[in-house]
Amino acid sequence: MNRILAAQIGAHVGERVRVQGWLHALRKMGEVNFLVVRDRTGLIQAVTSLADLAPIEGLQVETVLQVEGRVVEAPAAPGGYELYDNTVTVISPVTEPPPFSLNKNRIRASQPAFLDHAVIGHRHLQQRAILRLASGVMQGFRATLNARDFTEIQTPKLVASATESGANVFAVDYFGQPVYLAQSPQFYKQIMVGVFERVYEVGPVFRAEPHSTRRHINEYVSLDVEFGFIDDHFTVMALLSEVVRGILSHLGTHFQAELALLAVEMPRLADPIPHLHITEAQQLLTDSYGVTDALGEPDLTPEHERLLGQWALEMHGSDYLFVTGYPMAKRPFYTHPDPARPQYSNSFDLLFRGTELVTGGQRLHRYDDYLAAARARGYDLAPFETYFEAFKHGMPPHGGFAIGMERFIMQLLGLDNIRLATLFPRDMMRVTP
Amino acid sequence: MNRILAAQIGAHVGERVRVQGWLHALRKMGEVNFLVVRDRTGLIQAVTSLADLAPIEGLQVETVLQVEGRVVEAPAAPGGYELYDNTVTVISPVTEPPPFSLNKNRIRASQPAFLDHAVIGHRHLQQRAILRLASGVMQGFRATLNARDFTEIQTPKLVASATESGANVFAVDYFGQPVYLAQSPQFYKQIMVGVFERVYEVGPVFRAEPHSTRRHINEYVSLDVEFGFIDDHFTVMALLSEVVRGILSHLGTHFQAELALLAVEMPRLADPIPHLHITEAQQLLTDSYGVTDALGEPDLTPEHERLLGQWALEMHGSDYLFVTGYPMAKRPFYTHPDPARPQYSNSFDLLFRGTELVTGGQRLHRYDDYLAAARARGYDLAPFETYFEAFKHGMPPHGGFAIGMERFIMQLLGLDNIRLATLFPRDMMRVTP
Numbered sequence: 042m043n044r045i046l047a048a049q050i051g052a053h054v055g056e057r058v059r060v061q062g063w064l065h066a067l068r069k070m071g072e073v074n075f076l077v078v079r080d081r082t083g084l085i086q087a088v089t090s091l092a093d094l095a096p097i098e099g100l101q102v103e104t105v106l107q108v109e110g111r112v113v114e115a116p117a118a119p120g121g122y123e124l125y126d127n128t129v130t131v132i133s134p135v136t137e138p139p140p141f142s143l144n145k146n147r148i149r150a151s152q153p154a155f156l157d158h159a160v161i162g163h164r165h166l167q168q169r170a171i172l173r174l175a176s177g178v179m180q181g182f183r184a185t186l187n188a189r190d191f192t193e194i195q196t197p198k199l200v201a202s203a204t205e206s207g208a209n210v211f212a213v214d215y216f217g218q219p220v221y222l223a224q225s226p227q228f229y230k231q232i233m234v235g236v237f238e239r240v241y242e243v244g245p246v247f248r249a250e251p252h253s254t255r256r257h258i259n260e261y262v263s264l265d266v267e268f269g270f271i272d273d274h275f276t277v278m279a280l281l282s283e284v285v286r287g288i289l290s291h292l293g294t295h296f297q298a299e300l301a302l303l304a305v306e307m308p309r310l311a312d313p314i315p316h317l318h319i320t321e322a323q324q325l326l327t328d329s330y331g332v333t334d335a336l337g338e339p340d341l342t343p344e345h346e347r348l349l350g351q352w353a354l355e356m357h358g359s360d361y362l363f364v365t366g367y368p369m370a371k372r373p374f375y376t377h378p379d380p381a382r383p384q385y386s387n388s389f390d391l392l393f394r395g396t397e398l399v400t401g402g403q404r405l406h407r408y409d410d411y412l413a414a415a416r417a418r419g420y421d422l423a424p425f426e427t428y429f430e431a432f433k434h435g436m437p438p439h440g441g442f443a444i445g446m447e448r449f450i451m452q453l454l455g456l457d458n459i460r461l462a463t464l465f466p467r468d469m470m471r472v473t474p
Numbered sequence: 475m476n477r478i479l480a481a482q483i484g485a486h487v488g489e490r491v492r493v494q495g496w497l498h499a500l501r502k503m504g505e506v507n508f509l510v511v512r513d514r515t516g517l518i519q520a521v522t523s524l525a526d527l528a529p530i531e532g533l534q535v536e537t538v539l540q541v542e543g544r545v546v547e548a549p550a551a552p553g554g555y556e557l558y559d560n561t562v563t564v565i566s567p568v569t570e571p572p573p574f575s576l577n578k579n580r581i582r583a584s585q586p587a588f589l590d591h592a593v594i595g596h597r598h599l600q601q602r603a604i605l606r607l608a609s610g611v612m613q614g615f616r617a618t619l620n621a622r623d624f625t626e627i628q629t630p631k632l633v634a635s636a637t638e639s640g641a642n643v644f645a646v647d648y649f650g651q652p653v654y655l656a657q658s659p660q661f662y663k664q665i666m667v668g669v670f671e672r673v674y675e676v677g678p679v680f681r682a683e684p685h686s687t688r689r690h691i692n693e694y695v696s697l698d699v700e701f702g703f704i705d706d707h708f709t710v711m712a713l714l715s716e717v718v719r720g721i722l723s724h725l726g727t728h729f730q731a732e733l734a735l736l737a738v739e740m741p742r743l744a745d746p747i748p749h750l751h752i753t754e755a756q757q758l759l760t761d762s763y764g765v766t767d768a769l770g771e772p773d774l775t776p777e778h779e780r781l782l783g784q785w786a787l788e789m790h791g792s793d794y795l796f797v798t799g800y801p802m803a804k805r806p807f808y809t810h811p812d813p814a815r816p817q818y819s820n821s822f823d824l825l826f827r828g829t830e831l832v833t834g835g836q837r838l839h840r841y842d843d844y845l846a847a848a849r850a851r852g853y854d855l856a857p858f859e860t861y862f863e864a865f866k867h868g869m870p871p872h873g874g875f876a877i878g879m880e881r882f883i884m885q886l887l888g889l890d891n892i893r894l895a896t897l898f899p900r901d902m903m904r905v906t907p
Contacts, residue, residue, distance in 0.1 A: 044703065061703050063668075063868055081623070081671040103868035133839060135868040160864045163669045172669070176626040183616075190514070193609040195695045195879075197898045198631065198678050199644075201905045211632075212647045213655065216684065220905050222646065229898070232907075235496075236596045236605070238514040244677060245631050251649065262628045270477065270494050406566060427907035431593045435496055435536035435568040446628075465630045465662070472634045472653050474665075474860035 042109065048082035050122045053112045060085050060124070061132065063164070064097065064104040066144040076129070077119065077144070078108055079166075083298075086115075087124040096129045102144065103164070105133035152458065159465060160474050170299035171462060174292060175262075175450050177299070179243050181291025182264050182444070185284050191268070192237040195244060196229035198222055202424030209249045222247035225443060227375070228428040230267035231404060234439045235431050239268040243446075253469050255458040256396075258447065260467040266401075267441030274377075274387040274403045277440040278363055281391060281399060282314050285361065288449075303454055308393070311359035316389070318366040322349055339368045343396070350395020361398075365389045374414040377403035377440070387440075393452050401442025408432040475542065481515035483555045486545045493518050493557070494565065496597070497530065497537040499577040509562070510552065510577070511541055512599075516731075519548075520557040529562045535577060536597070538566035585891065592898060593907050603732035604895060607725060608695075608883050610732070612676050614724025615697050615877070618717050624701070625670040628677060629662035631655055635857030642682045655680035658876060660808070661861040663700035664837060667872045668864050672701040676879075686902050688891040689829075691880065693900040699834075700874030707810075707820040707836045710873040711796055714824060714832060715747050718794065721882075736887055741826065744792035749822070751799040755782055772801045776829070783828020794831075798822045807847045810836035810873070820873075826885050834875025841865040 042059045050058065062080035074094060076087045087093075087108045097104060110124030140158040141150035143165050148155060155162050162168055183193065199213060200223045210221040226242050233240045246263040266284065271277060289307065292300060300307070317325065322341065326332035330348045335341070341349070341364065353362035366385040369378055379385040388402025405411055411429050415422055422429075450462035460466040465474055475492045483491065495513035507527060509520045520526075520541045530537060543557030573591040574583040576598050581588060588595050595601055616626070632646060633656045643654040659675050666673045679696040699717065704710060722740065725733060733740070750758065755774065759765035763781045768774070774782070774797065786795035799818040802811055812818040821835025838844055844862050848855055855862075883895035893899040898907055 061870070081625075105868045105870045132870055133868050135866070137866060139867055157860075158863065160665045160668070160860060161867050163666070169669055172627070173625060175628075179626055179628075180620070187613070192514075192606060193612055194605070194897060195608075195612075195676075195678065197693055197900055197905075199680070199693050199900050199905055214645045214647075215905060216682070216902055218905075232593045233596070233897075235593070236602055243628075245628065247632070249649070260630055260632050427590075427593060430591065430907070433568070433570055434572055434594050435538045435566050437494070437538045437565055464627060467630055467632050469649050472630075472632055472648060472651075474863075 046082040047078070047080050047085045047120060050085060050112055050120065054114055054122070055112065057109060057111050057126075058124070059107060059109045061107045062105070064100070064102050064106055064135075066102065067094075067097075069094075076108070076127075078106065079164075084119045085122070085124060086118045086120070087127045087129075089127050089129070093127050093129055096131050097134075099136070100131065101135045101138050103139055103161075104131060104135040106131050152460070156460060156466065156471065157474075163464075167303060168461075170302045171450065171454065171456075172464060173299045174296055174303075174453070175446060175462065175464075177292045177296040178288050178446055178449055179262075179264070180295070181288035182243065182284060183241070184291060185287025186239075186241045186266065188287075189239065189280075189283075191239040191241050191266070192233075194226075194230065194233050194237075194240050194242050196223070196226040196233075196242060198245065198247070209251075211247050211249045224248055225263060226265050227373075228425075230265055230441060231375075231436070231439065232428065232431040234267050234269040235434070235436055238270065238437075241266045251469060255460075256448070256451075258459055258463055258466045258468050261448075261463070262446040264444040264446055264449075265441065266443070267404075267439060269437035269439040271403065271438050271440050273438075274365065274389055274401070274440055277401050277403065277442060278314070278316065278365075278389055278391075281401060281442050282310075282312070282361075284444075285391075286310055286312075305454060308360040308453070309354070309358055310361055311353075311357050314361045314363055314391070315353055315357040315359055316363035316365055317349070319364055319368070319385070320366065322364050325349075325352065339371050346392055346397060347395040350392055353392070354394075360394050362392045363389050364392060372402070374418050374420065375404050375411070377405050377438075391442075396452060398448060398452060399442050399444050401440065403438065403440035406432065406436040406438050479515040480511070480513050480518045480553060483518060483545055483553065487547055487555070488545065490542060490544050490559075491557070492540060492542045494540045495538070497533070497535050497539055497568075499535065500527075500530075502527070509541070509560075511539065512597075517552045518555070518557060519551045519553070520560045520562075522560050522562070526560050526562055529564050530567075532569070533564065534568045534571050536572055536594075537564060537568040539564050585893070589893060589899065589904065590907070596897075600736060601894075603735045604883060604887065604889075605897060606732045607729055607736075607886070608879060608895065608897075610725045610729040611721055611879055611882055612695075612697070613728070614721035615676065615717060616674070617724060618720025619672075619674045619699065621720075622672065622713075622716075624672040624674050624699070625666075627659075627663065627666050627670075627673050627675050629656070629659040629666075629675060631678065631680070642684075644680050644682045657681055658696060659698050660806075661858075663698055663874060664808075664869070664872065665861065665864040667700050667702040668867070668869055671703065671870075674699045684902060688893075689881065689884075691892055691896055691899045691901050694881075694892075694896070695879040697877040697879055697882075698874065699876070700837075700872060702870035702872040704836065704871050704873050706871075707798065707822055707834070707873055710834050710836065710875060711747070711749065711798075711822055711824075714834060714875050715743075715745070715794075717877075718824075719743055719745075738887060741793040741886070742787070742791055743794055744786075744790050747794045747796055747824070748786055748790040748792055749796035749798055750782070752797055752801070752818070753799070755797050758782075758785065772804050779825055779830060780828040783825055786825070787827075793827050795825045796822050797825060805835070807851050807853065808837050808844070810838050810871075824875075829885060831881060831885060832875050832877050834873065836871065836873035839865065839869040839871050
């Protein structure tokens with residue numbers, strides 16, 4: 042007899058079937074008892090006599106087992122079916138209770154306790170759904186870009202020099218020589234525009250930022266895009282809009298069960314997504330929201346972003362808003378300036394429900410501009426030499442963006458801490474499990 | 475006028491079109507000159523007068539440019555079409571010649587010179603095709619597993635302890651505390667079998683192995699699979715066969731141009747792939763190939779593997795061969811022993827054309843077995859504690875494998891060095907570009 046899955050049980054009413062999985066719950070009532078098996082697709086309830094339960098006498102939930110029984114329609118049961126006349130066989134016995142309950146509606150553990158035991162905690166149906174959505178975000182990201190003729194790359198994570206400003210990198214002992222963990226695939230993805238024109242990468246990035254907030258972790262999965270032959274940052278924003286739309290549509294089509302289980306309110310994505318230049322945003326905050334600390338500042342505060350998110354929702358029915366043109370002083374040296382107002386940049390942030398979700402923009406593409414920009418910031422040119430060679434030999438106008446995968450999930454689900462959207466988070470206090 | 479690509483030109487005969495790309499080659503003959511543009515899909519030849527060429531006077535190949543011209547059928551031209559009556563516009567001028575020629579049939583540079591300038595060298599059509607195939611291998615791997623209900627995971631690369639034997643790990647300075655770069659996602663993918671039953675990961679792994687061979691690099695992309703509710707390692711081998719078949723079929727369907735350009739001889743994949751227990755393989759080598767150093771040895775030599783590859787091809791018409799049952803002493807401690815002959819393991823190698831391509835097997839799944847196996851090898855249990863918790867709370871029989879992506883490409887293409895199949899290789903001597 043072949044194993045069938047919880048999700049397939051409705052096709053086998055009246056048949057004897059074999060299911061395998063984890064002992065999710067056991068309610069002993071005496072004559073009639075309910076044993077619930079969890080597999081990768083859901084739950085199956087088996088109605089058992091005490092005699093049926095003899096093989097799991099003394100065992101705990103999470104025991105791996107097999108149940109063979111007859112499928113009966115039971116509208117009141119989880120999933121709508123039950124198994125009767127069951128034979129229970131133990132595959133892997135469990136004798137210790139889990140560190141916290143895995144079969145209640147919500148996980149009732151402190152966040153540190155949950156994170157300490159995440160290897161077990163991820164089995165909880167809600168937590169499992171969160172991580173499934175993460176896999177869906179990666180799939181939707183790739184599918185959208187593959188359909189637009191992008192090529193996937195995997196760039197090295199061990200690098201000889203810092204890619205951004207030189208701060209906040211982790212040092213690695215590389216056969217006695219110091220090298221660093223890549224903070225982003227920035228230069229590599231730009232270089233590969235010279236090869237494939239359009240590239241993306243899904244991979245880990247490492248930030249040695251010594252702060253501890255609910256929005257930051259020190260290793261995360263970055264969804265990186267870079268492409269050439271653009272007009273300016275608006276070409277990049279148009280692609281990013283399509284990518285976000287593609288991800289949400291992929292989730293809606295292929296991950297309905299997870300979205301329903303987590304009661305996700307799908308975002309309102311205006312087409313096109315509204316955009317404001319940072320100076321316009323600051324004027325709006327001053328004129329319409331009574332803000333007094335915005336005009337002339339080089340950046341927006343989190344409170345400014347929150348108000349702008351409110352504005353985008355009220356005025357444009359959009360959970361998303363682009364803010365463009367951040368001052369060059371606040372952007373990395375490879376950012377392309379606004380040709381008309383060179384103190385501003387051809388860059389953008391995408392805000393989602395009033396919080397930054399994505400940063401991107403147009404990059405410099407001329408070799409001489411790189412030399413000048415690096416020198417203007419006082420950077421040592423030597424570490425950049427091998428990267429700059431790509432620009433010496435012809436690069437088209439190009440740009441791109443990076444989406445933090447865990448942050449995308451955190452904001453989509455309204456989680457209050459990014460660690461709950463992360464498989465096994467790393468922060469200043471935690472490198473296990 | 476919208477840009478069209480080289481691959482689309484046949485649909486525009488008689489029309490005026492705009493193409494953009496790199497100046498791949500320029501043959502000046504006087505009256506009639508040939509300017510070849512390279513874009514992400516191929517080459518387009520423009521037939522130009524000397525006057526047409528005025529905008530690129532003094533510029534070098536790899537200049538990024540735009541050509542607007544009229545499409546004419548020309549069976550003798552590269553791609554079968556040419557552009558006439560052209561207007562050439564420079565997008566990014568190049569004034570220095572490339573470090574080696576990018577428009578000849580083969581790259582004529584020493585391997586170190588190529589690797590030093592790989593940021594440019596990858597633009598060569600053959601090299602570009604190799605890296606495109608790498609993206610196709612990843613796509614085919616994921617597509618095969620997605621269709622079988624696997625969930626993608628991205629596991630941390632910063633780990634508190636070595637996952638395998640403790641040797642050959644790179645140490646990272648993590649806020650003053652030593653942590654390590656993951657040698658493999660081994661424990662994490664096993665843990666996640668407890669959540670999703672079936673998981674895969676595509677990501678970097680780091681091996682601090684201080685050797686310099688043509689087959690090894692110190693950072694590579696690992697295609698990792700792990701799944702539960704298996705019978706034994708033969709269930710794993712059956713899935714691996716489907717994955718290899720899925721990857722090759724994906725390449726054959728979607729990457730024909732690259733396979734043709736590189737004149738790839740597609741492998742013969744017998745169904746099922748033949749398999750030999752290591753003791754059978756050693757007997758065969760002794761009896762049929764006159765080998766005198768095989769019987770009773772714990773492992774096969776590269777020469778043994780070569781002869782076995784020859785045998786599989788001659789006797790089974792297969793470029794692939796499984797060797798099973800390697801002695802436990804040669805396998806990691808988490809390997810499941812052969813229940814009938816516990817000195818041998820439920821593990822395998824997949825040989826491709828006589829060279830190891832994939833290693834895999836069944837793993838231990840009972841908590842007590844982990845404790846006993848780790849103790850028997852004298853390992854300190856403390857670093858494993860958080861991982862072993864997954865086994866304490868119920869794990870099904872499970873197994874998996876890992877395919878080295880660059881090695882897959884190297885062997886498929888018959889490259890003589892894995893560095894030529896690697897985007898930017900890292901070895902003892904090289905961490906740039």
